[in-house]
Amino acid sequence: MIPDLLTAGQFATVYNALSLVIAAQLFTAIFLVVSLPRVLARYRPAVTVALIVCGIAAYHYFRIFDSFTAAFTTDSVGGTGEYTQAVGVAFNEGYRYVDWLLTVPLLLVELVAVLALARAMQNRLLLQLVPASILMIALGYPGEVSGDLVVRTVFGILSTIPFLFILYVLFVQLSKSLALQPEAVRGTLSRLRFLLVLSWGVYPIAYLLPALDLGADGWVWKQVGYSIADIVAKAVYGLLIYQVAKTKSWLEDPKFAEHERPLVGSVRRVADLDKAA
Amino acid sequence: MIPDLLTAGQFATVYNALSLVIAAQLFTAIFLVVSLPRVLARYRPAVTVALIVCGIAAYHYFRIFDSFTAAFTTDSVGGTGEYTQAVGVAFNEGYRYVDWLLTVPLLLVELVAVLALARAMQNRLLLQLVPASILMIALGYPGEVSGDLVVRTVFGILSTIPFLFILYVLFVQLSKSLALQPEAVRGTLSRLRFLLVLSWGVYPIAYLLPALDLGADGWVWKQVGYSIADIVAKAVYGLLIYQVAKTKSWLEDPKFAEHERPLVGSVRRVADLDKAA
Numbered sequence: 001m002i003p004d005l006l007t008a009g010q011f012a013t014v015y016n017a018l019s020l021v022i023a024a025q026l027f028t029a030i031f032l033v034v035s036l037p038r039v040l041a042r043y044r045p046a047v048t049v050a051l052i053v054c055g056i057a058a059y060h061y062f063r064i065f066d067s068f069t070a071a072f073t074t075d076s077v078g079g080t081g082e083y084t085q086a087v088g089v090a091f092n093e094g095y096r097y098v099d100w101l102l103t104v105p106l107l108l109v110e111l112v113a114v115l116a117l118a119r120a121m122q123n124r125l126l127l128q129l130v131p132a133s134i135l136m137i138a139l140g141y142p143g144e145v146s147g148d149l150v151v152r153t154v155f156g157i158l159s160t161i162p163f164l165f166i167l168y169v170l171f172v173q174l175s176k177s178l179a180l181q182p183e184a185v186r187g188t189l190s191r192l193r194f195l196l197v198l199s200w201g202v203y204p205i206a207y208l209l210p211a212l213d214l215g216a217d218g219w220v221w222k223q224v225g226y227s228i229a230d231i232v233a234k235a236v237y238g239l240l241i242y243q244v245a246k247t248k249s250w251l252e253d254p255k256f257a258e259h260e261r262p263l264v265g266s267v268r269r270v271a272d273l274d275k276a277a
Numbered sequence: 278m279i280p281d282l283l284t285a286g287q288f289a290t291v292y293n294a295l296s297l298v299i300a301a302q303l304f305t306a307i308f309l310v311v312s313l314p315r316v317l318a319r320y321r322p323a324v325t326v327a328l329i330v331c332g333i334a335a336y337h338y339f340r341i342f343d344s345f346t347a348a349f350t351t352d353s354v355g356g357t358g359e360y361t362q363a364v365g366v367a368f369n370e371g372y373r374y375v376d377w378l379l380t381v382p383l384l385l386v387e388l389v390a391v392l393a394l395a396r397a398m399q400n401r402l403l404l405q406l407v408p409a410s411i412l413m414i415a416l417g418y419p420g421e422v423s424g425d426l427v428v429r430t431v432f433g434i435l436s437t438i439p440f441l442f443i444l445y446v447l448f449v450q451l452s453k454s455l456a457l458q459p460e461a462v463r464g465t466l467s468r469l470r471f472l473l474v475l476s477w478g479v480y481p482i483a484y485l486l487p488a489l490d491l492g493a494d495g496w497v498w499k500q501v502g503y504s505i506a507d508i509v510a511k512a513v514y515g516l517l518i519y520q521v522a523k524t525k526s527w528l529e530d531p532k533f534a535e536h537e538r539p540l541v542g543s544v545r546r547v548a549d550l551d552k553a554a
Contacts, residue, residue: 008367011367012367012369012371015369015371016369016371016372016374016375019340019371019372019375020375020378020379022336023333023336023337023375023376023379024379026336027329027332027333027336027379030329030332031325031329034310034313034325034328034329035321035322035325038318038321038322073365074365075364075365076364076365077361077362077363077364078279078281078348078362078363078366078367078368079348079363079365079366079367080367259317259318259319260318260319261319262319262393262394262395262396262399
Protein backbone atom coordinates (compact mmCIF):
# COMPACT_ATOMS: atom_id res chain seq x y z
CA MET A 1 0.00 0.00 0.00
CA ILE A 2 2.70 2.48 1.00
CA PRO A 3 4.87 3.10 -2.08
CA ASP A 4 8.47 1.90 -2.03
CA LEU A 5 9.64 5.00 -3.89
CA LEU A 6 8.66 8.68 -3.97
CA THR A 7 10.17 11.35 -6.23
CA ALA A 8 11.38 14.55 -4.53
CA GLY A 9 8.29 16.29 -5.97
CA GLN A 10 5.91 13.66 -4.60
CA PHE A 11 7.63 13.81 -1.21
CA ALA A 12 7.37 17.64 -1.14
CA THR A 13 3.69 17.55 -2.15
CA VAL A 14 2.70 15.30 0.76
CA TYR A 15 5.07 17.17 3.13
CA ASN A 16 3.54 20.58 2.31
CA ALA A 17 -0.05 19.30 2.32
CA LEU A 18 0.40 17.82 5.82
CA SER A 19 1.97 21.06 7.12
CA LEU A 20 -0.86 23.11 5.58
CA VAL A 21 -3.38 21.03 7.53
CA ILE A 22 -1.47 21.59 10.81
CA ALA A 23 -1.51 25.38 10.27
CA ALA A 24 -5.17 25.42 9.21
CA GLN A 25 -6.44 23.32 12.14
CA LEU A 26 -4.22 24.82 14.83
CA PHE A 27 -5.03 28.43 14.00
CA THR A 28 -8.73 27.81 13.41
CA ALA A 29 -8.76 26.31 16.93
CA ILE A 30 -6.96 29.37 18.34
CA PHE A 31 -9.25 31.73 16.41
CA LEU A 32 -12.30 30.01 17.91
CA VAL A 33 -10.85 30.14 21.45
CA VAL A 34 -10.29 33.89 21.09
CA SER A 35 -13.72 34.39 19.48
CA LEU A 36 -15.73 32.40 22.04
CA PRO A 37 -16.96 35.52 23.92
CA ARG A 38 -18.48 36.80 20.66
CA VAL A 39 -21.42 34.35 20.85
CA LEU A 40 -24.05 34.05 23.57
CA ALA A 41 -23.39 31.52 26.34
CA ARG A 42 -25.97 29.11 24.92
CA TYR A 43 -23.95 28.79 21.68
CA ARG A 44 -20.55 28.37 23.32
CA PRO A 45 -20.89 24.55 23.56
CA ALA A 46 -21.15 24.34 19.75
CA VAL A 47 -18.12 26.61 19.21
CA THR A 48 -16.20 24.80 21.97
CA VAL A 49 -16.74 21.44 20.27
CA ALA A 50 -15.67 23.04 16.96
CA LEU A 51 -12.36 24.23 18.43
CA ILE A 52 -11.74 20.89 20.16
CA VAL A 53 -12.24 19.10 16.83
CA CYS A 54 -9.67 21.37 15.14
CA GLY A 55 -7.29 20.94 18.07
CA ILE A 56 -7.53 17.13 17.93
CA ALA A 57 -6.94 17.24 14.17
CA ALA A 58 -3.88 19.52 14.63
CA TYR A 59 -2.43 17.04 17.16
CA HIS A 60 -2.88 14.09 14.81
CA TYR A 61 -1.42 15.97 11.84
CA PHE A 62 1.68 16.81 13.87
CA ARG A 63 1.99 13.03 14.42
CA ILE A 64 1.25 12.17 10.77
CA PHE A 65 3.79 14.77 9.58
CA ASP A 66 6.53 13.35 11.86
CA SER A 67 5.59 9.80 10.92
CA PHE A 68 5.80 10.66 7.20
CA THR A 69 9.15 12.49 7.37
CA ALA A 70 10.64 9.60 9.39
CA ALA A 71 9.23 6.89 7.12
CA PHE A 72 10.89 8.11 3.91
CA THR A 73 14.58 8.84 3.43
CA THR A 74 16.89 9.80 0.63
CA ASP A 75 20.67 9.65 0.36
CA SER A 76 20.77 12.47 -2.20
CA VAL A 77 22.53 15.75 -1.43
CA GLY A 78 19.95 18.49 -0.72
CA GLY A 79 17.17 15.88 -0.72
CA THR A 80 16.57 16.37 -4.43
CA GLY A 81 16.69 12.68 -5.39
CA GLU A 82 14.34 9.76 -4.84
CA TYR A 83 12.94 8.87 -1.43
CA THR A 84 12.65 5.26 -0.27
CA GLN A 85 10.97 3.69 2.74
CA ALA A 86 13.23 4.00 5.77
CA VAL A 87 14.60 1.02 7.61
CA GLY A 88 12.87 0.46 10.96
CA VAL A 89 10.12 3.10 10.66
CA ALA A 90 6.48 2.62 9.61
CA PHE A 91 4.26 5.34 8.16
CA ASN A 92 1.30 5.06 10.51
CA GLU A 93 -2.01 5.46 8.69
CA GLY A 94 -3.76 4.57 11.96
CA TYR A 95 -3.49 8.18 13.18
CA ARG A 96 -6.16 9.21 10.69
CA TYR A 97 -8.63 6.63 11.98
CA VAL A 98 -7.98 7.49 15.62
CA ASP A 99 -8.55 11.13 14.65
CA TRP A 100 -11.80 10.40 12.83
CA LEU A 101 -13.01 8.12 15.63
CA LEU A 102 -12.85 11.15 17.93
CA THR A 103 -13.69 14.00 15.57
CA VAL A 104 -16.43 12.65 13.30
CA PRO A 105 -18.94 12.05 16.14
CA LEU A 106 -17.98 15.50 17.49
CA LEU A 107 -18.69 17.15 14.12
CA LEU A 108 -22.24 15.84 14.38
CA VAL A 109 -22.47 16.99 18.02
CA GLU A 110 -21.34 20.47 16.80
CA LEU A 111 -24.12 20.62 14.23
CA VAL A 112 -26.82 19.52 16.67
CA ALA A 113 -25.48 21.83 19.42
CA VAL A 114 -25.65 24.96 17.25
CA LEU A 115 -29.35 24.25 16.59
CA ALA A 116 -29.92 24.80 20.35
CA LEU A 117 -32.89 22.41 20.34
CA ALA A 118 -34.97 21.25 23.27
CA ARG A 119 -32.99 18.69 25.25
CA ALA A 120 -35.22 15.71 24.41
CA MET A 121 -35.04 16.35 20.67
CA GLN A 122 -31.28 16.97 20.84
CA ASN A 123 -30.67 13.73 22.72
CA ARG A 124 -32.74 11.72 20.26
CA LEU A 125 -30.69 13.04 17.32
CA LEU A 126 -27.35 12.46 19.08
CA LEU A 127 -28.31 8.91 20.10
CA GLN A 128 -28.79 8.17 16.41
CA LEU A 129 -25.87 10.09 14.92
CA VAL A 130 -23.00 9.44 17.36
CA PRO A 131 -23.12 5.60 17.49
CA ALA A 132 -23.65 5.43 13.71
CA SER A 133 -20.59 7.63 13.05
CA ILE A 134 -18.39 5.57 15.40
CA LEU A 135 -19.52 2.40 13.63
CA MET A 136 -18.80 3.98 10.22
CA ILE A 137 -15.17 4.80 11.15
CA ALA A 138 -14.51 1.55 13.03
CA LEU A 139 -15.71 -0.52 10.06
CA GLY A 140 -13.57 1.45 7.62
CA TYR A 141 -10.27 0.76 9.39
CA PRO A 142 -9.87 -3.01 8.73
CA GLY A 143 -10.35 -2.27 5.02
CA GLU A 144 -7.91 0.65 5.01
CA VAL A 145 -5.01 -1.34 6.48
CA SER A 146 -5.66 -4.42 4.34
CA GLY A 147 -3.88 -4.87 1.05
CA ASP A 148 -6.50 -7.41 0.00
CA LEU A 149 -9.05 -5.99 -2.40
CA VAL A 150 -11.84 -8.29 -1.22
CA VAL A 151 -11.33 -7.27 2.42
CA ARG A 152 -11.25 -3.60 1.36
CA THR A 153 -14.51 -3.98 -0.58
CA VAL A 154 -16.35 -5.89 2.16
CA PHE A 155 -15.44 -3.38 4.88
CA GLY A 156 -16.06 -0.51 2.47
CA ILE A 157 -19.62 -1.75 1.99
CA LEU A 158 -20.13 -2.47 5.71
CA SER A 159 -19.10 1.06 6.72
CA THR A 160 -21.42 2.52 4.07
CA ILE A 161 -24.45 1.19 5.96
CA PRO A 162 -24.11 3.48 9.01
CA PHE A 163 -23.12 6.28 6.57
CA LEU A 164 -26.46 5.92 4.77
CA PHE A 165 -28.25 5.95 8.12
CA ILE A 166 -26.45 9.24 9.01
CA LEU A 167 -27.59 10.68 5.66
CA TYR A 168 -31.18 9.67 6.51
CA VAL A 169 -31.01 11.34 9.94
CA LEU A 170 -29.37 14.53 8.56
CA PHE A 171 -31.66 14.97 5.57
CA VAL A 172 -34.97 13.60 6.85
CA GLN A 173 -35.04 13.74 10.67
CA LEU A 174 -33.03 16.93 11.01
CA SER A 175 -35.02 18.78 8.35
CA LYS A 176 -37.93 19.08 10.77
CA SER A 177 -35.67 20.83 13.28
CA LEU A 178 -34.24 23.12 10.59
CA ALA A 179 -37.71 24.53 9.97
CA LEU A 180 -37.65 25.83 13.57
CA GLN A 181 -34.41 27.79 12.98
CA PRO A 182 -34.37 31.53 12.23
CA GLU A 183 -34.70 32.35 8.53
CA ALA A 184 -31.26 34.04 8.50
CA VAL A 185 -29.33 30.84 9.31
CA ARG A 186 -31.52 28.18 7.68
CA GLY A 187 -29.58 28.37 4.42
CA THR A 188 -26.17 28.07 6.10
CA LEU A 189 -27.33 25.18 8.28
CA SER A 190 -28.69 23.32 5.29
CA ARG A 191 -25.43 23.90 3.40
CA LEU A 192 -23.44 22.64 6.41
CA ARG A 193 -25.03 19.20 5.95
CA PHE A 194 -23.96 19.17 2.30
CA LEU A 195 -20.46 20.35 3.23
CA LEU A 196 -20.19 17.48 5.71
CA VAL A 197 -21.46 14.89 3.24
CA LEU A 198 -19.44 16.23 0.28
CA SER A 199 -16.22 16.40 2.28
CA TRP A 200 -16.89 12.92 3.66
CA GLY A 201 -17.32 11.85 0.04
CA VAL A 202 -13.57 12.45 -0.44
CA TYR A 203 -12.76 9.72 2.08
CA PRO A 204 -14.30 6.80 0.15
CA ILE A 205 -12.75 8.15 -3.07
CA ALA A 206 -9.33 8.31 -1.39
CA TYR A 207 -10.07 4.87 0.11
CA LEU A 208 -10.75 3.40 -3.33
CA LEU A 209 -7.84 5.15 -5.13
CA PRO A 210 -5.37 2.31 -4.43
CA ALA A 211 -7.75 -0.05 -6.24
CA LEU A 212 -7.13 1.96 -9.43
CA ASP A 213 -3.49 0.93 -9.16
CA LEU A 214 -2.06 4.40 -9.82
CA GLY A 215 1.11 3.50 -7.90
CA ALA A 216 2.90 6.18 -5.92
CA ASP A 217 0.81 8.93 -7.56
CA GLY A 218 -2.40 7.33 -6.29
CA TRP A 219 -0.97 7.21 -2.78
CA VAL A 220 0.22 10.84 -2.94
CA TRP A 221 -3.21 12.02 -4.09
CA LYS A 222 -4.86 9.98 -1.36
CA GLN A 223 -2.79 11.89 1.21
CA VAL A 224 -3.58 15.25 -0.43
CA GLY A 225 -7.26 14.29 -0.73
CA TYR A 226 -7.50 13.36 2.96
CA SER A 227 -5.72 16.62 3.85
CA ILE A 228 -8.10 18.84 1.89
CA ALA A 229 -11.15 16.88 3.14
CA ASP A 230 -9.97 17.32 6.74
CA ILE A 231 -9.53 21.09 6.28
CA VAL A 232 -12.99 21.47 4.76
CA ALA A 233 -14.81 19.09 7.14
CA LYS A 234 -13.23 20.51 10.31
CA ALA A 235 -11.75 24.01 9.93
CA VAL A 236 -14.08 25.48 7.27
CA TYR A 237 -17.03 23.63 8.85
CA GLY A 238 -16.07 24.94 12.32
CA LEU A 239 -15.91 28.52 11.02
CA LEU A 240 -19.39 28.13 9.50
CA ILE A 241 -20.72 26.75 12.82
CA TYR A 242 -19.24 29.87 14.47
CA GLN A 243 -20.92 32.06 11.86
CA VAL A 244 -24.31 30.46 12.58
CA ALA A 245 -23.74 30.79 16.34
CA LYS A 246 -22.87 34.48 15.93
CA THR A 247 -25.85 35.26 13.71
CA LYS A 248 -28.25 33.50 16.10
CA SER A 249 -26.69 35.30 19.09
CA TRP A 250 -27.21 38.69 17.47
CA LEU A 251 -30.78 37.85 16.48
CA GLU A 252 -31.70 36.67 19.96
CA ASP A 253 -30.09 39.49 21.92
CA PRO A 254 -30.23 42.89 20.19
CA LYS A 255 -28.29 44.54 23.04
CA PHE A 256 -25.44 42.05 22.55
CA ALA A 257 -25.62 42.63 18.80
CA GLU A 258 -25.36 46.38 19.32
CA HIS A 259 -21.93 45.92 20.88
CA GLU A 260 -20.70 43.32 18.41
CA ARG A 261 -22.01 44.57 15.11
CA PRO A 262 -20.00 46.93 12.89
CA LEU A 263 -21.56 50.39 12.66
CA VAL A 264 -23.89 49.32 9.87
CA GLY A 265 -25.30 52.29 8.07
CA SER A 266 -24.35 54.61 10.90
CA VAL A 267 -22.08 56.76 8.79
CA ARG A 268 -23.79 59.80 10.20
CA ARG A 269 -22.78 58.79 13.70
CA VAL A 270 -19.12 58.64 12.71
CA ALA A 271 -19.37 61.97 10.92
CA ASP A 272 -20.92 63.43 14.06
CA LEU A 273 -17.97 62.16 16.06
CA ASP A 274 -15.61 63.96 13.69
CA LYS A 275 -17.46 67.19 14.19
CA ALA A 276 -17.51 66.73 17.95
CA ALA A 277 -13.75 66.05 17.99
CA MET B 278 18.45 27.35 -6.92
CA ILE B 279 19.60 26.48 -3.40
CA PRO B 280 23.35 27.19 -3.22
CA ASP B 281 25.74 24.26 -2.81
CA LEU B 282 27.94 26.25 -0.49
CA LEU B 283 27.41 28.94 2.16
CA THR B 284 30.17 30.73 4.06
CA ALA B 285 29.84 30.74 7.86
CA GLY B 286 28.81 34.41 7.57
CA GLN B 287 26.11 33.71 5.00
CA PHE B 288 24.80 30.82 7.09
CA ALA B 289 24.67 33.01 10.22
CA THR B 290 22.90 35.82 8.33
CA VAL B 291 20.03 33.60 7.21
CA TYR B 292 19.95 31.81 10.58
CA ASN B 293 19.61 35.06 12.55
CA ALA B 294 17.12 36.61 10.12
CA LEU B 295 14.82 33.57 10.41
CA SER B 296 15.02 33.60 14.21
CA LEU B 297 14.27 37.35 14.28
CA VAL B 298 11.08 36.70 12.32
CA ILE B 299 9.96 33.99 14.79
CA ALA B 300 10.42 36.38 17.74
CA ALA B 301 8.69 39.27 15.95
CA GLN B 302 5.64 37.25 14.82
CA LEU B 303 5.17 35.15 17.95
CA PHE B 304 5.29 38.07 20.35
CA THR B 305 3.22 40.38 18.19
CA ALA B 306 0.59 37.63 18.25
CA ILE B 307 0.82 37.34 22.04
CA PHE B 308 0.72 41.14 22.45
CA LEU B 309 -2.45 41.29 20.37
CA VAL B 310 -4.12 38.45 22.32
CA VAL B 311 -3.44 40.30 25.57
CA SER B 312 -4.54 43.66 24.08
CA LEU B 313 -7.81 42.41 22.61
CA PRO B 314 -9.96 43.79 25.49
CA ARG B 315 -8.53 47.28 24.79
CA VAL B 316 -10.69 47.70 21.68
CA LEU B 317 -14.47 47.66 21.44
CA ALA B 318 -16.13 44.31 20.63
CA ARG B 319 -16.87 45.42 17.08
CA TYR B 320 -13.13 45.83 16.35
CA ARG B 321 -12.02 42.55 17.92
CA PRO B 322 -12.54 40.56 14.69
CA ALA B 323 -9.92 42.74 12.95
CA VAL B 324 -7.42 42.37 15.81
CA THR B 325 -8.18 38.63 16.09
CA VAL B 326 -7.38 38.11 12.41
CA ALA B 327 -4.18 40.15 12.90
CA LEU B 328 -3.01 37.90 15.72
CA ILE B 329 -3.92 34.74 13.80
CA VAL B 330 -1.84 35.97 10.84
CA CYS B 331 1.20 36.53 13.09
CA GLY B 332 0.65 33.14 14.74
CA ILE B 333 0.50 31.32 11.40
CA ALA B 334 3.67 33.12 10.31
CA ALA B 335 5.43 32.16 13.56
CA TYR B 336 4.51 28.50 12.99
CA HIS B 337 5.90 28.55 9.46
CA TYR B 338 9.12 30.31 10.49
CA PHE B 339 9.74 27.68 13.18
CA ARG B 340 9.44 25.14 10.35
CA ILE B 341 11.61 27.15 7.91
CA PHE B 342 14.28 27.64 10.60
CA ASP B 343 14.39 23.90 11.36
CA SER B 344 14.40 23.09 7.66
CA PHE B 345 17.30 25.50 7.05
CA THR B 346 19.50 24.28 9.93
CA ALA B 347 18.91 20.66 8.87
CA ALA B 348 19.59 21.36 5.18
CA PHE B 349 23.10 22.79 5.63
CA THR B 350 25.98 21.17 7.50
CA THR B 351 29.62 21.80 8.14
CA ASP B 352 32.35 19.53 9.43
CA SER B 353 34.44 22.43 10.73
CA VAL B 354 35.22 22.67 14.43
CA GLY B 355 32.95 25.29 16.03
CA GLY B 356 31.00 25.64 12.77
CA THR B 357 33.33 28.37 11.51
CA GLY B 358 34.00 26.85 8.10
CA GLU B 359 31.95 26.45 4.96
CA TYR B 360 28.47 24.94 4.98
CA THR B 361 27.34 22.49 2.32
CA GLN B 362 23.94 21.00 1.51
CA ALA B 363 23.24 18.06 3.82
CA VAL B 364 22.71 14.56 2.53
CA GLY B 365 19.08 13.45 2.71
CA VAL B 366 17.51 16.78 3.71
CA ALA B 367 15.88 19.40 1.47
CA PHE B 368 15.48 23.08 2.37
CA ASN B 369 11.73 23.41 1.88
CA GLU B 370 10.82 26.74 0.23
CA GLY B 371 7.21 25.50 0.06
CA TYR B 372 6.56 26.63 3.64
CA ARG B 373 6.61 30.27 2.52
CA TYR B 374 3.95 29.68 -0.09
CA VAL B 375 1.76 27.66 2.27
CA ASP B 376 2.12 30.56 4.73
CA TRP B 377 1.22 33.22 2.17
CA LEU B 378 -1.69 31.15 0.87
CA LEU B 379 -3.21 31.39 4.35
CA THR B 380 -2.01 34.81 5.52
CA VAL B 381 -2.21 37.09 2.47
CA PRO B 382 -6.01 36.73 2.10
CA LEU B 383 -6.28 37.23 5.87
CA LEU B 384 -4.24 40.48 5.69
CA LEU B 385 -6.89 41.85 3.33
CA VAL B 386 -9.69 40.56 5.62
CA GLU B 387 -7.97 42.42 8.50
CA LEU B 388 -7.95 45.69 6.58
CA VAL B 389 -11.60 45.42 5.55
CA ALA B 390 -12.67 44.28 9.06
CA VAL B 391 -11.14 47.31 10.79
CA LEU B 392 -13.17 49.61 8.52
CA ALA B 393 -16.32 48.13 10.18
CA LEU B 394 -18.37 48.70 7.04
CA ALA B 395 -21.96 47.72 6.37
CA ARG B 396 -22.10 43.96 5.76
CA ALA B 397 -23.04 44.21 2.07
CA MET B 398 -20.16 46.59 1.27
CA GLN B 399 -17.75 44.46 3.30
CA ASN B 400 -18.77 41.26 1.53
CA ARG B 401 -18.42 42.87 -1.89
CA LEU B 402 -14.84 43.96 -1.13
CA LEU B 403 -13.86 40.57 0.33
CA LEU B 404 -15.34 38.67 -2.61
CA GLN B 405 -12.99 40.65 -4.85
CA LEU B 406 -9.86 40.71 -2.68
CA VAL B 407 -9.71 37.19 -1.19
CA PRO B 408 -9.97 35.11 -4.41
CA ALA B 409 -7.56 37.48 -6.20
CA SER B 410 -4.96 37.12 -3.44
CA ILE B 411 -5.23 33.30 -3.40
CA LEU B 412 -4.77 33.28 -7.18
CA MET B 413 -1.74 35.60 -6.89
CA ILE B 414 0.05 33.24 -4.45
CA ALA B 415 -0.96 30.01 -6.21
CA LEU B 416 0.37 31.31 -9.54
CA GLY B 417 3.66 32.38 -7.97
CA TYR B 418 4.57 28.94 -6.61
CA PRO B 419 5.22 27.02 -9.87
CA GLY B 420 7.64 29.80 -10.86
CA GLU B 421 9.36 29.85 -7.48
CA VAL B 422 10.18 26.14 -7.49
CA SER B 423 11.27 26.11 -11.11
CA GLY B 424 14.91 26.59 -12.04
CA ASP B 425 13.88 27.48 -15.57
CA LEU B 426 13.96 31.23 -16.27
CA VAL B 427 11.14 31.08 -18.85
CA VAL B 428 8.83 29.24 -16.43
CA ARG B 429 9.73 31.77 -13.70
CA THR B 430 8.94 34.68 -16.00
CA VAL B 431 5.64 33.27 -17.29
CA PHE B 432 4.30 32.52 -13.79
CA GLY B 433 5.70 35.82 -12.52
CA ILE B 434 3.64 37.67 -15.13
CA LEU B 435 0.54 35.51 -14.53
CA SER B 436 0.55 36.19 -10.79
CA THR B 437 0.99 39.93 -11.47
CA ILE B 438 -2.49 40.06 -13.05
CA PRO B 439 -4.44 39.36 -9.82
CA PHE B 440 -1.95 41.63 -8.01
CA LEU B 441 -2.89 44.54 -10.28
CA PHE B 442 -6.56 43.78 -9.66
CA ILE B 443 -5.93 43.95 -5.88
CA LEU B 444 -4.22 47.32 -6.36
CA TYR B 445 -7.28 48.54 -8.26
CA VAL B 446 -9.67 47.40 -5.51
CA LEU B 447 -7.49 48.87 -2.73
CA PHE B 448 -6.83 52.23 -4.35
CA VAL B 449 -10.04 52.84 -6.29
CA GLN B 450 -12.89 50.81 -4.76
CA LEU B 451 -11.72 51.08 -1.17
CA SER B 452 -11.09 54.82 -1.39
CA LYS B 453 -14.84 55.45 -1.33
CA SER B 454 -15.10 53.55 1.97
CA LEU B 455 -12.11 55.42 3.40
CA ALA B 456 -13.99 58.69 3.03
CA LEU B 457 -16.55 57.34 5.52
CA GLN B 458 -13.88 56.69 8.17
CA PRO B 459 -13.25 59.12 11.04
CA GLU B 460 -10.74 61.84 10.20
CA ALA B 461 -8.36 60.63 12.93
CA VAL B 462 -7.69 57.25 11.31
CA ARG B 463 -8.05 58.09 7.62
CA GLY B 464 -4.34 58.82 7.26
CA THR B 465 -3.24 55.59 8.95
CA LEU B 466 -5.69 53.51 6.93
CA SER B 467 -4.46 55.05 3.70
CA ARG B 468 -0.85 54.40 4.72
CA LEU B 469 -1.72 50.78 5.58
CA ARG B 470 -2.51 50.16 1.91
CA PHE B 471 0.89 51.54 0.91
CA LEU B 472 2.61 49.44 3.59
CA LEU B 473 0.90 46.35 2.22
CA VAL B 474 1.78 47.09 -1.39
CA LEU B 475 5.35 48.21 -0.62
CA SER B 476 6.07 45.15 1.52
CA TRP B 477 4.53 42.93 -1.15
CA GLY B 478 6.88 44.65 -3.58
CA VAL B 479 9.80 42.91 -1.84
CA TYR B 480 8.45 39.49 -2.83
CA PRO B 481 8.73 39.95 -6.61
CA ILE B 482 12.18 41.51 -6.15
CA ALA B 483 13.29 38.51 -4.07
CA TYR B 484 11.59 36.26 -6.65
CA LEU B 485 13.61 37.82 -9.46
CA LEU B 486 16.96 37.94 -7.60
CA PRO B 487 18.07 34.47 -8.75
CA ALA B 488 17.73 35.71 -12.35
CA LEU B 489 20.54 38.19 -11.65
CA ASP B 490 22.80 35.19 -11.04
CA LEU B 491 24.30 36.55 -7.83
CA GLY B 492 25.00 33.00 -6.62
CA ALA B 493 24.86 32.25 -2.92
CA ASP B 494 24.69 35.97 -2.06
CA GLY B 495 21.52 36.36 -4.14
CA TRP B 496 19.94 33.44 -2.31
CA VAL B 497 20.96 34.79 1.12
CA TRP B 498 19.49 38.21 0.32
CA LYS B 499 16.32 36.58 -0.95
CA GLN B 500 15.89 34.89 2.46
CA VAL B 501 16.65 38.14 4.33
CA GLY B 502 14.32 40.08 2.00
CA TYR B 503 11.45 37.66 2.54
CA SER B 504 12.07 37.83 6.30
CA ILE B 505 11.95 41.63 6.49
CA ALA B 506 8.92 41.76 4.19
CA ASP B 507 7.09 39.24 6.38
CA ILE B 508 7.82 41.27 9.53
CA VAL B 509 6.58 44.51 7.94
CA ALA B 510 3.55 43.03 6.16
CA LYS B 511 2.33 41.01 9.17
CA ALA B 512 3.68 42.20 12.54
CA VAL B 513 4.07 45.95 11.86
CA TYR B 514 0.88 45.91 9.79
CA GLY B 515 -1.00 44.08 12.56
CA LEU B 516 0.13 46.63 15.15
CA LEU B 517 -1.11 49.46 12.92
CA ILE B 518 -4.46 47.68 12.50
CA TYR B 519 -4.64 47.50 16.31
CA GLN B 520 -3.81 51.22 16.51
CA VAL B 521 -6.67 52.06 14.14
CA ALA B 522 -9.05 49.79 16.08
CA LYS B 523 -8.08 51.47 19.35
CA THR B 524 -8.47 55.00 17.99
CA LYS B 525 -11.88 54.19 16.52
CA SER B 526 -12.96 52.51 19.78
CA TRP B 527 -12.08 55.61 21.78
CA LEU B 528 -13.84 57.93 19.33
CA GLU B 529 -17.01 55.88 19.30
CA ASP B 530 -17.30 55.27 23.05
CA PRO B 531 -16.06 58.16 25.21
CA LYS B 532 -16.81 56.21 28.40
CA PHE B 533 -14.59 53.37 27.22
CA ALA B 534 -11.93 55.91 26.22
CA GLU B 535 -12.06 57.43 29.70
CA HIS B 536 -10.92 54.10 31.19
CA GLU B 537 -8.33 53.33 28.53
CA ARG B 538 -6.76 56.70 27.83
CA PRO B 539 -3.62 57.77 29.66
CA LEU B 540 -4.22 60.87 31.77
CA VAL B 541 -3.61 63.26 28.89
CA GLY B 542 -3.21 66.82 30.08
CA SER B 543 -4.69 65.93 33.43
CA VAL B 544 -1.56 66.54 35.43
CA ARG B 545 -3.64 68.45 37.88
CA ARG B 546 -5.76 65.34 38.50
CA VAL B 547 -2.69 63.28 39.24
CA ALA B 548 -1.45 66.01 41.54
CA ASP B 549 -4.83 65.96 43.28
CA LEU B 550 -4.51 62.23 43.80
CA ASP B 551 -1.07 62.76 45.31
CA LYS B 552 -2.48 65.30 47.69
CA ALA B 553 -5.38 63.03 48.60
CA ALA B 554 -3.02 60.11 49.31
